[in-house]
Amino acid sequence: MSTVCLVRDLVKTYPAARGRRGTPGTPEVRATDGISLEVRRGEIFGLLGPNGAGKSTLVRQLTGLMRPDAGSVHVLGHDLVRHPERAARLIGYLGQESTALDELTVALAAETTGRLRGLAAREARVERDAVLEELGLTGLAARPLKKLSGGQRRLACFAATLVGERPVLVLDEPTSGMDPVARRAVWAAVDRRRAEHGATVLLVTHNVIEAETVLDRVAVLEHGRVIACDTPSGLKERVAGEVRVDLMWRDRAPLDVPEVAALRGFAQEFGRRWVLRLAPEEARAAVAAVTGGAAFAALDDFTLTTPSLEDVYLALGGNATKGLVKA
Amino acid sequence: MSIVSAESAAAVAARAAVAEEETAAPLAPRAHLLPALAAVYRAQLSRARVARIPLLFVATFQSVGIMVLMRGVVDGGTEARAVVAGASVLVVAFVALNLLAQYFGQLRAGGGLDHYATLPVPPAAVVLGAAAAYASFTVPGTVVTAVAGSVLFQLPLTHLWVLAAVIPLSGAALAGLGAALGLLAPRQELATLCGQLGMSAALLLGVLPADRLPGPVSYARDLLPSTYGVEAMARTFDAHPDWAAVGLDLAVCGAVGVVSLAVATWAYRRAAVR
Incomplete structure (x- = not known):
């Protein structure tokens, strides 16, 4: 498979900001710290990481919105650091903001975006109608984006991204706020473009469940670095020897029970919830301990699962448990 | 020696660039200026239905209100012409300068x-x-204000067709200024503030008769592009207007428009890629 997007040693440092009255200064931040990636044709490639990991900075550099301090970005053979203006002619980009389209109707947002992607008026209208139909938005075509729910608005922005075919799509959290029907429409549309035109998709997400189900490969980012890059199942094999035990206590853990007190050393605590990663036989023992005897009365619920990408992320040394979403 | 190696390095780089161009995928076409401009114009105009109509009403109401107010102070003649022309161009300043500065400030911040x-x-x-699009938003309000003012102060309606030149030219000048302010202001609040101040200046310096202003303030009046739109329009209330002077005033508006829109375009480039 040929390489579509080649990123080498990308560095971007935000300068330190001097403190103003009442607000302390912020130190210099390396938002991307030597990132290298290779995305192949037809892949759905994910960038996974918590808030502040450098995903958005990386995407801005890929789409020509921001110049890196050092490093190179090549998309389909074009040097985008030297020619950032070419990015718009290669990449369809769905950003997180919809400010520019908010006051337009769904139909006009899609049509205008297509026109600005260089389509002739008639082509733009034809593609607009096709994309709105495909995503189930025809009924909302005459409504302004502002008046739609968050998920519908996101879907309308996604529709605008698709009008005017591009070989590469860069989607920054495309399904945030969407209901399952809309999500399915998005992934079906992406799959169709991949099957018919060999489209390549670069997806930013902090939703681990979605990452596992839709991505071919994923790069896990933390503090501006790629800490792992593999298929979701390949990544999960790294923690294959472990089983995840989730314990949900009614009020709080009964630490007076010695078995529970002993487990606490292995647990990550999130309020009433404990998460433990254990070898299978240890997990069995732990479950036996909490479901038998005094601890059981304090237990609300428990689950035993094979590891997810979240566990991989934690096992790789990621520590920002807050930034990842399971939904 | 060093010159030779520099040359060969350049040649190698050029060859590499050529090789890259040959293997690179074709680029999608870019949008051409006029179709893209038309698409943006149409989209912006459609926003009026959703977001702008109340504000356009306010702009017109404000100008008509000011004329009613000034009627108690001004008793016909040159001053009345200045008031009507000033109030009409004020609608343009409100929408093209103030609202556009806010829009671009908001777009940039968001x-x-x-x-x-x-x-x-x-x-x-x-x-x-x-x-x-923002200049077009001003058309109904400006026309209503000009007609209402002319009736109110018993001025002739004969040459009001000059609005067909005054609105686009002062619209270009003020919208360019508004866009530049909105895109250059480091923060959204400052963009709003600049837009408001610009509009206040257009109000005070445009509506108040020039010969009643103190010296330094009248220099500020000369610097404001809306002034030339006001003067051009005020001149046409004469029975036999001095068309050369009208043309000169409008030419100043046009020139300021070209410069300010060029600055705004530069500011847009600067704001878009950071």
Whole structure:
């Protein structure tokens, strides 16, 4: 498979900001710290990481919105650091903001975006109608984006991204706020473009469940670095020897029970919830301990699962448990 | 020696660039200036239905109100002409300068510029399309104000067709200024503030008769582009207007428009890619 997007040693440092009255200064931040990636044709490639990991900075550099301090970005053979203006002619980009389209109707947002992607008026209208139909938005075509729910608005922005075919799509959290029907429409549309035109998709997400189900490969980012890059199942094999035990206590853990007190050393605590990663036989023992005897009365619920990408992320040394979403 | 190696390095780089161009995938076409401008214009104009109509009403109401107010102070003649012309151009300043500065300030602060910056569209198309749409928003309000004022102060309606030149030219000048302010202001609040101040200046320096202003203030009046729109329009209330002077005033508006829109386009480029 040929390489579509080649990123080498990308560095971007935000300068330190001097403190103003009442607000302390912020130190210099390396938002991307030597990132290298290779995305192949037809892949759905994910960038996974918590808030502040450098995903958005990386995407801005890929789409020509921001110049890196050092490093190179090549998309389909074009040097985008030297020619950032070419990015718009290669990449369809769905950003997180919809400010520019908010006051337009769904139909006009899609049509205008297509026109600005260089389509002739008639082509733009034809593609607009096709994309709105495909995503189930025809009924909302005459409504302004502002008046739609968050998920519908996101879907309308996604529709605008698709009008005017591009070989590469860069989607920054495309399904945030969407209901399952809309999500399915998005992934079906992406799959169709991949099957018919060999489209390549670069997806930013902090939703681990979605990452596992839709991505071919994923790069896990933390503090501006790629800490792992593999298929979701390949990544999960790294923690294959472990089983995840989730314990949900009614009020709080009964630490007076010695078995529970002993487990606490292995647990990550999130309020009433404990998460433990254990070898299978240890997990069995732990479950036996909490479901038998005094601890059981304090237990609300428990689950035993094979590891997810979240566990991989934690096992790789990621520590920002807050930034990842399971939904 | 060093010259030779520098040359060969350049040659190698050039060859590499050529090789890259040969293997690179074809680029999608870029949007041309005029179709893109038309698309932006149409989209912006449609926003009026959703977001702008109440504000357009306010702009007109404000100008008509000021004329009613001034009627108690001014008793016909040159001063009345200045008031009617000033109030009419004020509608243009309110919408093209103030609202456009706010719009671009908001777009920049909210990340909305990214949308345009990731499309292959010439910066001038975005700026000119938005400016043209905002200038168009002012047409009904300006016409209503001019007609109402002329009736109120018993001025002739004969030459009001000059609005067909005054609105686009002062619209270009003020919208360019508004867009530049909105895109250059480091923060959204400052963009709003600049827009408001610009409009206040157009109000005070445009509506109040020039010969009653103190010396230094009248210099500020000369610096404000809306002044030339006001003067051009005020001159046409004469029975036999001095068309050369009208043309000169409008030419100043046009020139300021060209410069300010060029500055706004530059500011857009600067704001879009950071």
